[in-house]
Amino acid sequence: MTDSRSPEKAEIAAIHEVAKILTSTQNLDRALGTALRTLQSFLGFDRVAIFRPDETTREIRMEIAAGYTAEQRERGRYVWGEGIVGKTMKTGSPIALPDVRKEPSFLDKTRAHGKASGGGPLSWICVPIKIGAETLGVLSAERIGREGTRALESDARTLAVVGCLIGQALKLHKAIERLQDEFKRQRRDFEKTIRKTYRIENIVGQSKRMQEVFAAVTSVAPSRATVLLRGESGTGKEMIARAIHQGGGRADRPFLAVNCAALPETLLESELFGHKRGAFTGAVEERKGRFEEASGGTIFLDEVGDIPLPTQVKLLRVLQERTFERLGENRPVPVDVRIIAATNADLEKMVAGGTFREDLYYRLNVIPVFLPPLRDRMEDILPLTEHFLERFNREHGKSVAFSKDALDLLLEYRWTGNVRELENLVERAVVMAKAPVVPAQDLPRAIRVFASLPATGSYGQPPAPQASGAASASEPPHPAAPREGRPRAEYLKAMEREELQTALSSAGWVIARAAKILGWTPRQVAYKMKRHGLSSPWKK
Known part of the structure; x- marks a missing residue:
């Protein structure tokens, strides 16, 4: 049933309704079908159809229609430039005919316009569905009787606006499909990488x-x-x-x-x-x-x-x-x-x-x-170091290696943070390296100090002085050397606490910042704060 409002109000209402329909769902075919039925209802068209070209054969097919039977829709196929639909597709210009039966180029391929359609004039309008200069398809509409002839100009104007709306919806849908395809491809690649990595x-x-x-x-x-x-x-x-x-x-x-x-x-x-x-x-x-x-x-x-x-x-x-x-x-x-x-x-x-x-x-x-723990499988330290070096060199576009003295220190260290601590150390060394080979003096002070401590016996002598004056000057002082008879583990725990407290103080007790300074994860910092009984002074 046609809309009872004035023609101008009906046109505005139809355009508004079609715009709402096209933006309300991601099921484009369903939305287009609803939009065509809306044009029938609001503007009184007898038949409305959307033609789209096949991407491979370029055959122009009636894809969505209202007022046509399934057989008629199947017969609605044109080659480029053939008939009124083909010409509109080729030229990108609208065609409006007061009586299409009198048009020599009208082919009636759907066989829907014979005597059964009535004896009055059959007005026919074809407008391109366009985005800029690109024609994506054709929108056609027809009315039977004198009323269609009188409304020909306003019908063409309304359909041109609707064609633009449909063009926007088609382009947006195609962009979404491309994004979905790219997402699926990336997900497949990611899953392959995950399976390979793990x-x-x-x-x-x-x-x-x-x-x-x-x-x-x-x-x-x-x-x-x-x-x-x-x-x-x-x-x-x-x-x-x-x-x-x-x-x-x-x-x-x-x-x-x-x-x-x-x-x-x-x-x-x-x-x-x-x-x-x-x-x-x-x-x-x-x-x-x-x-x-x-x-x-x-x-x-x-x-x-x-x-x-x-x-x-x-x-x-x-x-x-x-x-x-x-x-x-x-x-x-x-x-x-x-x-x-x-x-x-x-x-x-x-x-x-x-x-x-x-x-x-x-x-x-x-x-x-x-x-x-890593300290119980020391033979894995060098293979892990090589693995992390290869990975971080590739990620940061570098070619860094450790000197023999540096590797010896890595083998002596006890790695309280285990593999994660070694991983963080290697990444930091690669990022901060100023030369292709990282010397022992560029390793963190905790590792150098650990290597200077005797493995057994008393600790009457303080650790050896730092090899690099510039490095030691930029680092906070470590706890006093262990007294004679002081257990090694107790000294190392005190040194770790001092390192942690100094980093937290310089970072304003922000765990994430302290983690970057220490080369740990925020979770490790939080765990060690709890272990050493440290908490932010601002919370007291």
Whole structure:
């Protein structure tokens, strides 16, 4: 039924409605079909159609139509320059005919304009669908009877505006498709890189201890058993977790990592299990949790020893029943997910102290894998150093190596921060290197001082003076040399505390800035602050 308003108001209303339709959904074909039916309803067209050229054959086809049967639509095909549609496509100019039956170039390929259409004039309008000078298609519309002849000029004007709107929608849709294709390509490339990077054979470790870890990973990866990774911070627990995931049947499914120590209790529960809208202050919309997002894949719970007791109960239920409940909801949600947990805490001591549930401990400790600290696999230091040098030289466009004396110091150091500390040191050395070879005196003072200490016996003599005056001048003073009989570990702990406190003071007690100064991660800085009993003076 046609719109009862004045022709001018109907035209404006039709254009406005078509614009809303074309911007309301990403399903372009559905939107275009609705837009054509809107033109029929508001302006009284008997038939409306959109023709698009095939990108390979350049055949111009009726793709979307209103008022045509499926057979008529299938017959609506033209070659470039053929008929009224082909001419409009070729010239990019509109064509408006008061009675198309009298036009010699009208081919009536759809066979929809015979006697069944009535005896009155058949007004026909074809306008190009354009973006700038580019013609993307043709919009056609027709009316049967004298009314169409009288409204020919205003119809052509309205359809020209609608053609521009459709052109914008087509171009935007094509740009979105290109972005989606590029995103899919990048995702495929990223997944290939991830699979290649985290294959167990690509993890550096030739020591006997690491070979035992690799054997355990190879055995456990194909199963769906829960794995508990034990070891100090920086030993590579997340990398091993990814290797387990990539080595199993869930490699093409999600792998999601959650740092359980980084979130407070209420946010951790929401992060893991999701929440309903209004479940707590700030829950303005429903949110899926990590367990739900990882369904079919693997979830890695790092620092599982820091999970609060109330959340431990819900985690235990997931392990036992493979279901959970979102915050603010009583409906159980089934989930198929493999759990890999990791911790550097003494869970057995925590169980004895009542801060970690015993039943959860046994549920997580199905297959324990112990990652040795770097000081217990010294034969891996040089291969790891070479690996990090190759990686950071490539990333920063450099060609840096360590001198023999520097490598000797790296082999003597105990690496309290493990592989992560070595990785940070190598990157810093590559970035700050002023020559192709990094000498021993350019290594951090902690490593040089450590090497100057005797391995056993008393500490009556202070460490040797620094090799580089410029380097020592720019660094904060270290703690006094250990007194005679003072344990080496105690001295090193005091030196680390002094280094940490000095970096925090110079960084205004901003953890991220101190981490950059020290070459650690913010998480390492926070952990060592807690270990040494340091806190910001501004919080006191």
